[in-house]
Amino acid sequence: MAPQRRRVMAQVAMVMNLDKCIGCHTCSVTCKQAWTNRSGLEYVWFNNVETRPGQGYPRTYEDQEKWQGGWVRTRSGRLQLRSGGRFKKLLSIFASPVQPEMHDYYEPWTYDYENLFQSPLSDDFPVARPKSLVTGDDMAITASANWDDSLGGSEASEAADPILVKLREEANLHIKTEYEKTFMFFVPRICEHCLNPSCMASCPSGAIYKREEDGIVLVDQDRCRGWRQCITGCPYKKIYFNHRTGKAEKCHFCYPRLEVGLPTVCSETCVGRLRYIGLILYDPDAVTAAALADDKDLYQAQLDVMLDPRDPQVIADAKASGIQPDWLEAAQRSPVYALIKHFKVALPLHPEYRTMPMVWYVPPLSPVVDLLKDQGHDSEAGGNLFGAIDALRIPLEYLAELFTAGDVEMVRLVLQKLAAMRSYMRDVTLGRPRQPELAAAVGMEERALEQMYRLLAIAKYDERYVIPKAHREDAHNLEEMGCSIDVEGEPGFANDDVFGSSSGRPVPVAIESFAEAKARQRDPGWQ
Amino acid sequence: MDVIAWGLIPYLVFIVFVGGMIWRYRFDQFGWTSRSSQMYESKMLKIGSPLFHYAILAVFFGHVVGLMIPKLWTDAVGISQHNYHLGALWVGGIAGVALLVGLAILIYRRRSNKAVFRATTWNDKIMFLVLGFVIVVGLLATFTGDTTPTGEEHNYRETVSIWFRSLFLFQPDVEAMAASTWQFKLHVLAGMLMIVMVPFTRLIHAFTVPLHFLFRPYIVYRSRGGRRGQSRTTKGRGWEPVRTASEISTKPPKSAR
Numbered sequence: 104m105a106p107q108r109r110r111v112m113a114q115v116a117m118v119m120n121l122d123k124c125i126g127c128h129t130c131s132v133t134c135k136q137a138w139t140n141r142s143g144l145e146y147v148w149f150n151n152v153e154t155r156p157g158q159g160y161p162r163t164y165e166d167q168e169k170w171q172g173g174w175v176r177t178r179s180g181r182l183q184l185r186s187g188g189r190f191k192k193l194l195s196i197f198a199s200p201v202q203p204e205m206h207d208y209y210e211p212w213t214y215d216y217e218n219l220f221q222s223p224l225s226d227d228f229p230v231a232r233p234k235s236l237v238t239g240d241d242m243a244i245t246a247s248a249n250w251d252d253s254l255g256g257s258e259a260s261e262a263a264d265p266i267l268v269k270l271r272e273e274a275n276l277h278i279k280t281e282y283e284k285t286f287m288f289f290v291p292r293i294c295e296h297c298l299n300p301s302c303m304a305s306c307p308s309g310a311i312y313k314r315e316e317d318g319i320v321l322v323d324q325d326r327c328r329g330w331r332q333c334i335t336g337c338p339y340k341k342i343y344f345n346h347r348t349g350k351a352e353k354c355h356f357c358y359p360r361l362e363v364g365l366p367t368v369c370s371e372t373c374v375g376r377l378r379y380i381g382l383i384l385y386d387p388d389a390v391t392a393a394a395l396a397d398d399k400d401l402y403q404a405q406l407d408v409m410l411d412p413r414d415p416q417v418i419a420d421a422k423a424s425g426i427q428p429d430w431l432e433a434a435q436r437s438p439v440y441a442l443i444k445h446f447k448v449a450l451p452l453h454p455e456y457r458t459m460p461m462v463w464y465v466p467p468l469s470p471v472v473d474l475l476k477d478q479g480h481d482s483e484a485g486g487n488l489f490g491a492i493d494a495l496r497i498p499l500e501y502l503a504e505l506f507t508a509g510d511v512e513m514v515r516l517v518l519q520k521l522a523a524m525r526s527y528m529r530d531v532t533l534g535r536p537r538q539p540e541l542a543a544a545v546g547m548e549e550r551a552l553e554q555m556y557r558l559l560a561i562a563k564y565d566e567r568y569v570i571p572k573a574h575r576e577d578a579h580n581l582e583e584m585g586c587s588i589d590v591e592g593e594p595g596f597a598n599d600d601v602f603g604s605s606s607g608r609p610v611p612v613a614i615e616s617f618a619e620a621k622a623r624q625r626d627p628g629w630q
Numbered sequence: 631m632d633v634i635a636w637g638l639i640p641y642l643v644f645i646v647f648v649g650g651m652i653w654r655y656r657f658d659q660f661g662w663t664s665r666s667s668q669m670y671e672s673k674m675l676k677i678g679s680p681l682f683h684y685a686i687l688a689v690f691f692g693h694v695v696g697l698m699i700p701k702l703w704t705d706a707v708g709i710s711q712h713n714y715h716l717g718a719l720w721v722g723g724i725a726g727v728a729l730l731v732g733l734a735i736l737i738y739r740r741r742s743n744k745a746v747f748r749a750t751t752w753n754d755k756i757m758f759l760v761l762g763f764v765i766v767v768g769l770l771a772t773f774t775g776d777t778t779p780t781g782e783e784h785n786y787r788e789t790v791s792i793w794f795r796s797l798f799l800f801q802p803d804v805e806a807m808a809a810s811t812w813q814f815k816l817h818v819l820a821g822m823l824m825i826v827m828v829p830f831t832r833l834i835h836a837f838t839v840p841l842h843f844l845f846r847p848y849i850v851y852r853s854r855g856g857r858r859g860q861s862r863t864t865k866g867r868g869w870e871p872v873r874t875a876s877e878i879s880t881k882p883p884k885s886a887r
Contacts (some may be wrong), residue, residue, distance in 0.1 A: 141869050189844050196840075197683040198668065198676045205669050205745070237670065238744040304848035307840035312852040325659035328838050329666050346749070348869060349665035390849075573854070 111410060111421040113430055114298065114318030114383045114461055115356060115570070116439045117370070118449045119291055120559055121467040122521070123377035126253060126289035128152050130369035130378075134293075137357075137368045143347025145211030145236045148248050149354035150369045152291045154255075156264045156501065160248045161207040164340040165453070166265040171201045172338030173301050173456030176395055182457065184301055186335050192307065201335050205346075209246035211236040237346075254287050266504045274500060286470035286498050290505075293369060294341040294354035295452065295460030296320045298385065298408065299394045302353075305336030311351070316573070317382075318461065319356045327351050338456040362573035370568065379562075381437030381569045382430065383461065384410045384421055394457045398508040401454040408459070409444055412437070433571035438558055439463070446547075446555045448517050450506035465559070466506055466514055468521045470498040485526030485541050492518050520545045520555075528556050635819070636807040640797050643822045650829025651837065664835035670745035674735055682732025688725035689768075692718070697794045701787045711785065719772065726769045733762060757831040764820045771813035784811050790818065 134150040153159045167173060171186040186192070186201060214231040222229035235242040251260040261267060296313075300320050303311040310326035311333060313319070322333075322342070329349040333342045342353040357367035361380075365371070370378040389408050396404035410417045412434040421431055434440065442449040442465060449463040471491050475482040482488070492499070492515055499511050499518070507513040523541040527549070530537050542549045558566065654662065668675050696718065704714055737758055740746050771786075778784050793807035807818070828834060 143869075193840070193843060195680075198672075198679040199666075200676075202668055202672065204672055238748060240744065299849065303850055307843040308838070309840075309842065309846050309850055312850040315851045315853045317854075325662075327663070328835065328840070329663035330840065331666060331668070344666070344669055345869075346667075346669050348660070349663035350660070387851075 108423055109420045110387055111384050111417065111424040111426060112318065112387045113316065113421075113426055113434065114385055115296070115361060116318075116381065116383045116443075116461040116463070117293070117367075118379040118439045118442045118463045118465065120375075120377040120379075120465040121288055121290065122465065122469050123375035124152070124289040124291060124467075125375055126152055126154065127374050128249065129372050129374050130291055131248070133368050133372040134354075138355075139352075141345075143345040144343065144352060146205065146208045146248075147343040147345075147352065149341075149343075150291060150293045151248050152289050154249070154252050155288055155290055155505070156261050156267050156285075157251045157254070158260055158263050158265075161203050161340050162246070163263055163265050164203075164338075166268075167338055167456070169201075170203070170338070170340070171335055172340065173336075173453075173458055174299070174304075174394060176457070180395065182299075182391060182394055184304055184336060185338075186305065186332075192305065192332055196307065196330055196332075199331050199335060202331060203334065203340065205237060206246070209248065209250070210242060212242055212244060254285065266501060269504060270497075270500055286474060288467040288470055290452075290464070291369070292339065292341065292452070293367075293462060294320065294356070295339055295458065295462045296354075296356055297461060298387075298390045298459035299457065300337075301456070301458050302333035302337040302342045305332040306330070307332055311342075314358075317356075317358075317361070319358050319361070320353070321355050321358070322351050322353055324348075324350055324352075338453065338458065339460070361570055364570050364572040366568040366570060376567065379438040379442060379558075379567050381439035382412075382434040382571070383437065383440055383443070384412050384417060384426070384434050386410060390459060394459055398455050399510050401457065402451065402507055402510070402513060405451060405454060405459055406444055406447075409440070411444070412440065427571075427574060430571045433569050436569045438562065438567060438569060441558060446520070446551065446558075448520055448555065448559075450513070450517060452506060453508075454506075455508035464506060465521070466502045466517055468518055468525070471495055471518065471522075474498075483525055483529055485523065485538065488522035488526060489519060489544070492522060516545070520547065523547070524552050524556050524559070527552050528560075632804050632808040635815075636793060636804045637802040639819075639822060640802065643826050646826050647828060650826075651834075654829045654834060662834055662838060663832075665749070665832055667740075667746045667749050670749070671739060671743045674739040674743075678732050678735030678739060681728055682736055685725050685729035685732055689722070689729055692722050692725060696722075696787065697791050700791070700795070701785075715776070715785075722772050723769070726765065726772060730765055730769065733758075733765060737762070753831055757827060757833060760820065760824050760827060761833075764817065764824050767813065767817040767820055771811070771817045775811045775813035775817075778811055786810065786814055790814050 130150050131148055131152055135148060138149055139147045148160065151160050159165060164170060164172075167185060173185050174182050175185045177183050184192075187195075212233045212235055215234050216231045219229050219231055232241050233244055234240065250256070254261070296319055298318070300311070300313065303313065303320065306327075307330045308326050308328045310323045310328070312321060312323065314321065327350045329344070329351070331344055331351065333351050334340065334344055342351050344350075345352050357365075357369075360367060360371075366378070366380050370380055385408050393401075393404035393408045410421075412418070412421075412431065418431060421434075422428075426434075439449075443463050449465050451460050451463050453460070468488075471488065472482045474495060475487055475491050480487050480491075499514055500509075502518075503509050503511045503514045523545045527538060527541045529535075531553075537549070539549055542552045547555075701711070705711075740750050740754075740758075775786065776784050789806050789810040793803045793810075796803035796806070807815070810818075824833075828836070
């Protein structure tokens with residue numbers, strides 16, 4: 104019997120370094136302008152930035168007792184959708200039992216600007232009233248995707264943060280909400296493009312699929328029938344209902360850009376340059392078993408599913424599984440793999456949902472640093488930082504609930520690595536004697552600390568985004584695919600563009616098609 | 631007249647229905663959805679919608695039994711006409727009333743909630759009218775259709791059912807249907823109108839019952855090259871453009887399709 108070969112698949116993944124997020128929402132806005140500025144999606148943000156502590160968007164989505172998202176492990180050790188089995192789903196198809204309503208997100212609105220121009224002369228200044236985009240009526244704005252931004256109205260809204268509620272109840276911790284005593288950080292969120300997506304598993308129509316080539320999770324708009332089970336199924340609530348078309352829509356990792364080697368819009372426009380995109384190689388047949396690990400082991404189980412792209416056996420298996428050499432090479436240079444598995448400083452968001460998310464986060468050291476600074480300490484000194492990480496229980500517990508299913512030790516280790524890197528590099532920068540013990544204290548080599556510093560602090564565009572292009576042999580498909588984002592009858596694009604006439608249908612002018620056309624013009628080998 | 635109504639129209643209805651379904655499947659997969667409005671309003675929907683849909687399933691199977699099972703068969707297993715009729719009257723009557731109540735809740739919900747009402751197209755309104763009419767006349771036929779105006783007993787299983795089955799043999803028994811009472815005739819005509827409308831209204835969502843969900847694997851992989859990524863939805867049926875405040879306050883929303 105021939106030995107069973109391990110299947111290897113490639114997955115596009117992202118890491119966000121939360122220490123660098125300033126909460127400017129540029130990613131959200133550019134994403135919205137690119138993808139969700141359409142009717143029926145007014146309330147939808149494929150990318151949103153949440154202030155933590157806070158309720159998130161849609162509000163309290165992390166409370167899975169309420170929203171029933173993700174997977175649970177049954178007593179018999181099987182993986183089951185939290186919202187119930189297949190029969191239950193079909194029987195309750197006529198009215199979804201658990202479904203966020205518009206007000207759980209927010210009621211979208213616009214302003215009646217016309218009134219500013221058309222109101223007659225009078226003593227009163229004309230105003231542009233907010234009008235609901237759903238009913239068309241005047242409305243009072245009481246919520247939005249970032250209503251509690253930067254702890255705005257924190258006393259009122261923070262109390263409902265599901266993680267705070269949990270910490271209060273289980274660990275008897277009370278997080279102070281007074282301005283001087285609190286902490287905060289931002290979490291930008293997109294679709295996790297999970298390895299074990301529960302939205303996909305929930306879909307009665309089978310319209311949601313994972314692309315074999317790059318693992319991007321997409322909704323087939325033709326096959327979706329609008330049952331909305333995916334919205335219940337997704338624990339991150341990152342798949343949305345277009346209430347005009349009656350179809351589900353979600354973040355698609357900007358696949359038209361990715362296919363030509365460009366990063367997503369949110370990454371491209373990120374002011375803090377905190378996003379990293381790269382490939383992960385994984386074993387698809389190990390996914391289900393890994394998703395069944397104990398809560399605290401989930402992080403390690405997910406790491407184990409990811410394969411080392413430099414391991415000769417993995418390389419052989421990957422080639423046998425049809426992964427092209429340039430993709431293998433990209434996987435070896437992947438900054439995402441480096442942060443997740445090599446340096447082990449990136450953590451998954453809510454691994455306890457068991458969906459195996461593929462957007463990971465470097466947890467922020469800033470809550471600790473800020474508190475130290477506020478108390479008048481030298482916040483960059485190694486000793487202070489290490490002491491503070493140990494002493495400041497609250498931010499740690501909070502981060503652990505977000506990233507490690509409550510395992511504080513794991514978060515502590517990551518924060519210590521980041522702290523060690525800061526202190527070590529400060530000495531380097533200031534020309535003081537280096538302290539190798541800092542690296543040793545977190546179990547790293549000095550060289551590794553410097554490499555990590557380079558990746559986290561300096562990494563240029565090409566190092567942050569290592570994105571292999573979709574394959575040439577499929578390239579003619581790409582060109583035709585322009586229609587998926589096509590706008591009929593838009594002025595400004597004729598059949599022949601500046602790079603000469605292209606074959607096939609006209610493709611709208613976009614950065615993607617521009618890059619393609621340019622490459623075609625310069626590359627004599629292009630067919 | 632009878633020949634046209636009971637001999638010709640049923641086949642025209644069938645042709646339009648099948649042709650319409652093929653057309654919709656081929657050119658408007660994108661519009662093939664129930665266009666749920668649960669996002670706007672959930673409370674009434676959670677009562678009205680399951681009530682309506684489970685009732686309509688019961689009514690559907692009631693029709694299958696009543697139309698497709700010959701009287702001979704039920705006689706053969708010893709169910710008397712009286713018992714059969716009584717059973718049909720009670721089960722059908724309860725299902726029919728539940729259906730009507732469910733529809734009433736859903737229509738009230740559609741009218742009273744502004745967001746839901748704005749998402750209601752003219753297409754929907756006409757469809758609701760026809761559907762409601764079919765149900766009301768159907769109930770009328772169930773409760774009063776068993777006696778002719780002259781006071782004779784009328785058993786639809788000896789008229790409507792025989793005609794219905796004869797349609798499949800392409801030898802429509804026009805006389806059988808003509809011998810029925812006006813309640814049944816009206817119900818059949820209205821029903822045929824509804825069937826014609828199915829491919830062109832939101833009723834289409836009934837023909838996409840996702841039974842394959844019970845058998846498919848949870849995780850679906852699909853190759854990028856597979857279907858060439860091309861939507862089969864035709865021009866003008868895709869996403870709606872953004873509307874501004876003034877457009878929203880003056881124009882009713884266009885059909886989402």
